[in-house]
Every structure is written in structure tokens, then in C-alpha cells.
Amino acid sequence: MGAIGGNESVQWDKMNGAEVVNGGGSGAGSLDRIQVLVRVRPLSDKEIARGEPAEWECINDTTIMFRSTFPDRPTAPTAYTFDRVFHSECSTKEVYQEGVKEVALSVVGGINSSVFAYGQTSSGKTYTMTGVTECTVADIYDYINKHEERAFVLKFSAIEIYNEVVRDLLSAENTPLRLWDDAEKGTYVENLTEVILRDWNHLKGLISVCEAQRRTGETFLNEKSSRSHQILKLTVESSAREFLGKDKSTTLVASVNFVDLAGSERASQAMSAGTRLKEGCHINKSLLSLGTVIRKLSMGSNAHVPYRDSKLTRILQPSLGGNARTAIICTLSPATSHIEQSRNTLFFGSCAKDVVTNAQVNVVMSDKTLVKHLQKEVARLESELRQPVSNSSLEAQVKEKDNQIRKMEKEIKELKSQRDLAQSRLQDLLQVVGDRDPKHQVFLLV
Structure with a gap:
């Protein structure tokens, strides 16, 4: 399969107040x-x-708003404004409906999306993300049921980052996984399990497996504290049924990430020691790297962004400043003993709201369709070359066009070679099994 961008229009469908793509x-x-x-x-x-x-x-x-002034910083701001704030009596359903839904459901239209929960330990991150994940997946399946004209395939994977080690939460093996960088795919996790989902109940079972596998531990602040960052990834692929197997067949492919970050904590407050202290150090270090990335991104495109300072920021790079729509839920404890941690969380959120992403609809074409598209592009470029241009940089333009044509011709040649190889192997297989009936011969045409 080949990925390709274009200028085709995108049609939008209103789904309970959220905009989702249904074609284009x-x-x-x-x-x-x-x-x-x-x-x-x-x-x-x-x-x-x-x-x-x-x-x-x-x-x-x-x-x-903070009701009084900060004891150590009387001039610090006491009021903070965000896209939406939810008081303690608001349900997770309200948080999803009014704050997250539109971003999360972009995935059914081919747009990558991510939802984060960020905050100190024991502030309600896991509780919030569990509810948000359930609401999102329920709406995705509801959308699928209402759009029978499209064929959907859903895939699921899950990882945790524990003490800077990446683990597969769907694997019984406790083997550390490596990160690799690819020019097209970006940073990816090697040998990560990805399961094709049968239905909603199948996914619920897999999420339960992840919950059982994830590292948790008791601290003074939280009896069941998450000791790792967890990233659940749901990939949605969809194609129009009427074009399946035809020349015009294209597929929308996008993923939604549900990111439950481990909470920042002070060793003195959490009363951590030994293993818990080591875990807390790794958690705080990776969250510090995340905060640095967010601050750099909020400063503008000229600033160097240190994504490679931690595995968390490497994996989340597309969600932080790339091809995705992102929502961050900052969770707070209102208690006096957590004033400084709450203030730090709000500062993080204030920086994050200035970060800009560049979300795109992700369309994948079949090789056959891609070859035809490239052939048309070659013809267009050759046509431009034949047009007279009175410009001093004509020679440079011609050279650039020639390079583009050679590159596309090379891609076409490679795709045809792959096609011929596949056809040859298929014919050999038919000969081995003794099926020489002409009506069973298969030809792959471009």
C-alpha cells in the first residue's frame, strides 16, 4: 500500500455535535x-x-482561581483560563462530551488524535482516562454501526514506559522493547503486538489485560498508584464498500492514543523509599522532559525541541507537534497540601494551550491506484516542461522537474517489479498444485 496526499475536498458529517470525516x-x-x-x-x-x-x-x-495568594509567591497569578474547566461535581461523561469528544472522534475520519491525562499523583488521571476511553470507543462503534456504507477494521496495541523501559502490555513476556526511527513512520516500537478487534467486548477484555499487566504500587498518597506511563492505541481503517477491490479504492487510516501519564510526586509527600523512590525519580524525569518539550513548542517553530530526551516524548512526538489533534486533561487536587503541585500542573497546561499541531486526513491508496496517480503526475510535469518560461532560473527549474520525473518513474518501475514478482510466484504456486485450468489463471494488471 502507498500513502498519498492530495487536494480533494473533505466532506464532514455532524455526529452529536462532533465533526468527523466521512469521505474525501x-x-x-x-x-x-x-x-x-x-x-x-x-x-x-x-x-x-x-x-x-x-x-x-x-x-x-x-x-x-486560587482563593488566596501563594505563600511563597504573592505575585504569582491566581486565575488561569483554559478551553474548559470542570469542577469536582462534574462527571467523567461531562468531561468527555464537552471537552474531549470532538478531538477523539476525529479518528473515524482519518485524522490522528490523542487524549492525555496530566497531573500529580492521586489527582484522578487513571479514573478520568478509563472513563474517557470507554466513552470514545463506545461512540466509535456507534458510528461504525450507523455507517454501513463503509468497511471498518480496528486494531489495538498497548505499551507502558516503566523506569524508561518500554513494555508490551498485551504480551506475557517482560521483554524490553526498542524504539526505532523511520523516515515515513516516525518513531515506532519494535515487535509490538497489534490485535485486530472482533467487537467492543473483545477490546474490553484486552484493556482488562493491560490493567492487570501495568505496574502499580502503594504510596502514602495513593493506595494504587500508577508507576508507569500507559499508552493505549486504537487504529481505525475504513474504506467505502462500493469501491473495495476497484481502481478507485482508498482507505482512511488513523489512530487515537489514550495516554495515562504517571503522576509527578514529591518523595517527601509520597514518603517513597527504595523501589518507589527509584520509580518516582524516573517518572519525574520523564515528565520534566515532557514539560520542556511543551514549553519549547509553545515558544514557536524556531526553538529546538528536545524530543529525544526521553522515550515518552519520542513516542508522543506526533501528538505534541505533528500530524494529530490533541486534548490534554490536567487533573488537580484542590487541597492545601498540594498547592505547589497544582500550580505546576496549571503552568504546564498554560504552555500546552499555545502549542499548535498540523492534523491531516490520512489516505492510503492501493499500489495500482498509486501507480496511476504517479503516471498522471509525470504527465503533468512533462507538460509544464514543454511550456515556454522566460525566467533566469529556467535551467534550475528544468533540472528539478527532471529529478521529480526520474523519481516517480523509479517508483513506478519498483511497483511494477513487485507486481511481476507476485504474479510469477502465484503462477508457480498454481503449477505446483496442478491447477492448469485456464479459467483459474490470475493476471494482475495495471
């Missing part, structure tokens, strides 16, 4: 800011028992 091709992409939301959890039983007040207040749908 890959455009040049559109600039889109990262969507940043804030969710404040209720006070925990421990915080209530200690008599801690709730210091943060959502004064409207977009602004959260």
Missing part, C-alpha cells in the same frame, strides 16, 4: 491548537480528615 482525501492539513482542559477532583477522605480546605475554585466554564 488527504489535504495539506490544518493548524490546530492543543485543547487543554482542567478537572478538579473532590477532596479525598484523608484530606477531609486533616481538615484541609478546597483552595481552588472554578468560577466559570473556562477559569479556575
Whole structure:
């Protein structure tokens, strides 16, 4: 299969208030800011028992305010504005419907998307991401059921990053996985399990496996603290049924990432020691790298972005500043004892909302269709060369066009060679099994 971009128009379908693509091709992409939301959890039983007040207040749908001044920084801002803020009585369903849905469901239209949960330990990240994942997948399957004119294939994979080691959560083996960089695919995880889904219940079972495999541990702040970053990836492929197997066949391919980050923590507050202390150091280091990447991206395109400082940022690079739509849910504890951590989370969110991504509709063509497209492009370039141009840079333009033509002719030759090889192997196989009936001969034509 070959991926290709074009200028075809994209038709949009309104699905319960969210825009999703239902056809078309890959455009040049559109600039889109990262969507940043804030969710404040209720006070925990421990915080209530200690008599801690709730210091943060959502004064409207977009602004959260600190009720007093920061003891160590009286001039620090006390009000922060985001795309949406959710007070402690809001349900996860509301967070999804009003803050995440539009971004997450871009995947059914061929646009990559990612949803993050970021915040200190015990602030409700895993709880939030579990609900958001369930809501998103339920809506994806609902969309599939309503669009019988398209054929869908869903694939699922899952990893965790524990102490800077990448593990496959769908594999019983505890083997560290390596990261590789590819010019076309970007950074990818080697030998990662990817399962083709049968239905929603199949996916639920796989997610349960991931939950059982993921590293958790007890700390003073959280009885079941996530000790690793978890990334669940759902890939959605769809094609129009009427064009399946035909020359015009194209496939929309995109992925949605559900990212449950481990929480930042202070060793003194979490009372960590030994293994927990080591885990906390790795967690804080990778989150520091993530924060640095976000700050650099928010500064503009001229700044160097250190994606390679951690495996987390390497894997998430497309979601942070590339071909994806992204939503980040910043989770907060309102308690007095977590003022500084909450302030750091809000600072991270303030930087993230200035980051711009360039999401595109991802269209994959069959080799046969791709060859025809390249042949048309060669003809167009040759036609341009035949047109008179009164320009001092004519020689350079001609050279550039010639290079493009040679490159495309090489691609066409390689594709035809692959076709001929496949046809030869098929004919050999038919001869071996003794099937020489002419009506069974198979010809691959371009």
C-alpha cells in the first residue's frame, strides 16, 4: 500500500455535535491548537480528615482561581483560563462530551488524535482516562454501526514506559522493547503486538489485560498508584464498500492514543523509599522532559525541541507537534497540601494551550491506484516542461522537474517489479498444485 496526499475536498458529517470525516482525501492539513482542559477532583477522605480546605475554585466554564495568594509567591497569578474547566461535581461523561469528544472522534475520519491525562499523583488521571476511553470507543462503534456504507477494521496495541523501559502490555513476556526511527513512520516500537478487534467486548477484555499487566504500587498518597506511563492505541481503517477491490479504492487510516501519564510526586509527600523512590525519580524525569518539550513548542517553530530526551516524548512526538489533534486533561487536587503541585500542573497546561499541531486526513491508496496517480503526475510535469518560461532560473527549474520525473518513474518501475514478482510466484504456486485450468489463471494488471 502507498500513502498519498492530495487536494480533494473533505466532506464532514455532524455526529452529536462532533465533526468527523466521512469521505474525501488527504489535504495539506490544518493548524490546530492543543485543547487543554482542567478537572478538579473532590477532596479525598484523608484530606477531609486533616481538615484541609478546597483552595481552588472554578468560577466559570473556562477559569479556575486560587482563593488566596501563594505563600511563597504573592505575585504569582491566581486565575488561569483554559478551553474548559470542570469542577469536582462534574462527571467523567461531562468531561468527555464537552471537552474531549470532538478531538477523539476525529479518528473515524482519518485524522490522528490523542487524549492525555496530566497531573500529580492521586489527582484522578487513571479514573478520568478509563472513563474517557470507554466513552470514545463506545461512540466509535456507534458510528461504525450507523455507517454501513463503509468497511471498518480496528486494531489495538498497548505499551507502558516503566523506569524508561518500554513494555508490551498485551504480551506475557517482560521483554524490553526498542524504539526505532523511520523516515515515513516516525518513531515506532519494535515487535509490538497489534490485535485486530472482533467487537467492543473483545477490546474490553484486552484493556482488562493491560490493567492487570501495568505496574502499580502503594504510596502514602495513593493506595494504587500508577508507576508507569500507559499508552493505549486504537487504529481505525475504513474504506467505502462500493469501491473495495476497484481502481478507485482508498482507505482512511488513523489512530487515537489514550495516554495515562504517571503522576509527578514529591518523595517527601509520597514518603517513597527504595523501589518507589527509584520509580518516582524516573517518572519525574520523564515528565520534566515532557514539560520542556511543551514549553519549547509553545515558544514557536524556531526553538529546538528536545524530543529525544526521553522515550515518552519520542513516542508522543506526533501528538505534541505533528500530524494529530490533541486534548490534554490536567487533573488537580484542590487541597492545601498540594498547592505547589497544582500550580505546576496549571503552568504546564498554560504552555500546552499555545502549542499548535498540523492534523491531516490520512489516505492510503492501493499500489495500482498509486501507480496511476504517479503516471498522471509525470504527465503533468512533462507538460509544464514543454511550456515556454522566460525566467533566469529556467535551467534550475528544468533540472528539478527532471529529478521529480526520474523519481516517480523509479517508483513506478519498483511497483511494477513487485507486481511481476507476485504474479510469477502465484503462477508457480498454481503449477505446483496442478491447477492448469485456464479459467483459474490470475493476471494482475495495471
